[in-house]
Amino acid sequence: MKKATQVFWYAIAISLIVVIWGAVAPENLNSFTSAITSEILMDFGWFYLLLVLLILLFCVYLMFSRFGRMKLGKEGDEPEFSRSSWFAMLFSAGMGMGLVFWTTAEPISHAFINSPLVKEGTDEAVKEALKYSFFHWGIHAWAVYGIVALVLAYFKFNRGAPGLISATLTPLFGEKLMRGALGKLFDVLAVFATIVGVAATLGFGSAQITGGLSFLFDTPNSFLIQLIVLVVATVLFILSAWSGIGRGIKYLSNINMGLAALLLILLFIVGPTMYILNMFTHTLGTYITDFFHMSLRLAPLDEEDRSWINSWTIFYWAWWISWAPFVGIFIARISKGRTIKEFLFGVLLLPSLVCFIFFAVFGVSALRLEQLGISAISEFSLETSTFGVLAEYPLGTFLSILTIVVIAIFFITSADSATFVLGMLSTNGSLNPANSVKVTWGLVQSAMAAVVVFFGGTQGLQNMLIIAALPFAIVIILMSISFLKDIRSVAPSQKRRRDKRN
Template sequence: MKKATQVFWYALAISLIVVIWGAVAPENLNSFTSNLTSQILMDFGWFYLLVVIAILLFCVYLMFSRFGNLKLGKKDDEPEFSRSSWFAMLFSAGMGMGLVFWTTAEPISHAFINSPLTEEGTDAAIKEALKYSFFHWGIHAWAIYGIVGLILAYFKFNRGAPGLISATLTPLFGEALMRGAFGKLIDVLAVFATIVGVAATLGFGSAQITGGLSFLFGTPNSFSIQLIVLAAATILFIWSAWSGIGRGIKYLSNINMVLAILLLILLLFAGPTMYILNMFTHTLGNYISDFFKMSLRLAPLNEENRSWINSWTIFYWAWWISWAPFVGIFIARISKGRTVKEFLLGVLLLPSLVCFIFFAVFGVSALHLEQLGIAAISEFTLETSTFGVLAEYPLGTFMSMLTIFVIAIFFITSADSATFVLGMLSTNGLLNPGNSVKITWGIIQSTIAAVVVYFGGTQGLQNMLIIAALPFAIVIILMAISFLKNIQSEARSRR
């Protein structure tokens, strides 16, 4: 295949092995990955917490240090995209469909099914539920994406390096090692983590769209319908990736942010408006005041609380780390011409605030129904809980149909962004990879998703994300050291 590197073929071979394993022996795959994941969560939970808070603090340091005015690119380079398009694309790639999926399910779970600290169903549990939802989807996640994206953008646009994870480590290990087997191993890990992560997301997305159609119109909630949804989405996201970032991906991201905001406003005013605003304000205060306490909470003397932390906080941190190669590379690709401070402020603060608003509106609307006994949202499946909430409010059918449309476009924008990044990683960092490579990765992702949905291997693939995140957390640390070494050296040379 034209310009495809060894990384492409190695990652493709590994992906096919996993597909065959999941198809032939899905229970064995789940068992193996579950056991390994459990061991990692128990033995390295402290490591995940310390790494993530260190990454966040490093981002804050860079924003307000003398390096904050450093431009990603040459002095005369201007941003390729407007701030609104830039934000829409980075947000769609970084959270996308997952945000719509969890905005009702997670607060309901924390408040009424398994509370992190207090008895389920109490006022305290409801407050904690929203606070921890803010925590899991807030600034920590975006700091991970931000630091990887910043480092990749710097090495690509300032140092002329290929847009590869391995290229950022050259100052530490030397060009020969990074162009050899060790560098290829790092890039293959990035490709594989992206493939598995997006495949799991495609599986969730097709399930939620199918569940929504079944909830609204009574269509069969079956594998065949999910397969049709997946096939239609595949055609659309491959077309979008084919069109390139400046056309398909940008336009879809802009359209979807407008629709998502429209949905948000409709539910804000159709739902318990004052309750939502009060809970948002109160929760934001609790989030800020308990920020470091939550960031380092591990509950070493309470097995039940530690189990909750493993299942939620550490799982999320590992999830964000494993997605960092994909999201970081995509954000880097669209951020040429911005300063370090502008980049980090834009990536960390605004997306976090949008996530908080989404969780406040959807989460509080769900909690309100359950709290007053109007509807038992906690009894709905994950993929139908949002539709169960919307059905209880005015314009419920319209909002549900709009939600399906928003999910579908988030579905497409996440997949087309991933397809574009996979093309870059497997063509030695080309900013505009060939269409044949992008099409191949689009088909591979959807094929894995279809196998996962049919054979029930979603949990096994999610566990692989956790497994891949452990070595990648170390890679991120090395990337940060390499980046700091370079910018300090560059600053000294200018004196």
């Protein structure tokens, strides 16, 4: 622990307070977080919607602006990883496990349980369900990751700053303040947001693995089994983080993208293939057509609609923001040598397209079963809905087992990436943090996940996410302003050097 900074100890202390509070007085913690969450959703829903849309527009501007040709790094720097490995790692860290959890559960919920706009169970509800799934998992989410990653990569590789959130704010506040208490506050916020975001995903992942095992092998679907799954996964992702980015994390990400692609292709073949293609094409069109309406929809005069937006859209925007420091730092770490245009194209558009394809294949396969009355997927729990769908198609058992493997590896790749990043954040931005620091963070993340799941289940996870995301949302605004201020001062000198060479 010699390299651990004050940020490490402050963040550990805050995390342990939450863990102990949840273990000793879970109902008190649940009621406390629920009250805060309700206030945030009612008072700051507009803020989340406007912020995420503005972040997306800012990313698009940067992609096509004069800054797009600027390289993240020195002029002679080349990418450390191939495009395929780079994409596999950024996608696995950013979406993997949560995507597998929600690809069937969310469209089914929107279509047959609580539709965002129309009567449940109708053809219109089915179309709206897939459109809003695209919306929640599409380019908005990746824009949040992309802007944080871009700013961090720029300051790290172009300006030689430490890989810390506070270092990106130096142009605004000055080096003295960012090396002092204010800088540490920003870094502790980033660490805590990361812990909560990853703990939520670990909770979802362990619940789905437990539900899948129960569905396939009739094992008890209990908190004890979920805790055992969490413990086993913790050992595995700590070992992966121990081995570093160039070995365990890269290899697992590549393997899992291959397995996920295999699962996707097999379900596409045995599922309602033509219906999937038709729904994908139609939904892509309505997603583009209704893009800005969905982006700013808040339903101020309809309490029921507003409740739906709070539970889904605002929750997701908070989830992406709470994951942004972790995913951003990780993507920045693996993106040296790429131009800003290439970086943003790879982070915004390609992952969004992959998410759309996943939702089209899994979501439409589930919706079709319910539409035809073959199986009431809407009656399954969130954790088992995917397995209920696969059981109705050829190769169902094989696909279910493959799904558990994919979830488990996504579980590990998300958590080991987060463990690595937490190590960086708490060792002054070290690109290779000490193993003792990484092990500590791995244990803290899992303890947080276990406690949050125990005291509040899915709702408890949502509460913690929304609370942690709000302060970091303000940090993202400051990071963007700081980045724009600095890059404007640097770009002219780089242009003069290029002109001299030409």
